[in-house]
Amino acid sequence: KKYDEEIYNRYRRRRLEELSYNELFSMAERSSPSDNLPLDVxxxxxxxxxxxxxxxxxxxxxxxxxxxxxxxxxxEGRIASAMEDLLRAR
Structure with a gap:
């Protein structure tokens, strides 16, 4: 399973690297707070x-x-308020 996840993450990074600045910026703006890969790329x-x-x-x-x-x-309803509380308690 870990190997599959590594392959997926490498694939996802390569796909993100193919995007233009505007596409990648937009994706980074819409990304989940727990997903920093678009911003990183x-x-x-x-x-x-x-x-x-x-x-x-x-x-x-x-x-x-x-x-x-x-x-x-x-x-946008992607996370519940209980999850928001957990995230903000960092």
């Missing part, structure tokens, strides 16, 4: 375009990014 693939966001997120420890993604996931 965005920052690695388009470092110069994302440098301001990278610096801002590093400055606050990704708190604003995390909070906004949790709020968006709750708003």
């Amino acid at each position: 965005l920052y690695q693939s388009y470092r110069s375009k994302s440098i301001v966001d990278i610096r801002n997120n590093l400055e606050d420890g990704f708190v604003k990014w995390f909070d906004s993604h949790v709020a968006q996931a709750v708003k």
Whole structure:
């Protein structure tokens, strides 16, 4: 099972690396708070375009990014309020 998961994660990363900046940015914006792969690929693939966001997120420890993604996931009904409480209790 672990091997299958590794293969899937490598496949997913390669697929994300094929996306344009705008597509990847959009995907990173819509991603779940527990899924940082789109953001990771965005920052690695388009470092110069994302440098301001990278610096801002590093400055606050990704708190604003995390909070906004949790709020968006709750708003869209992707996570329940009980899960929101657990995520925010970090």
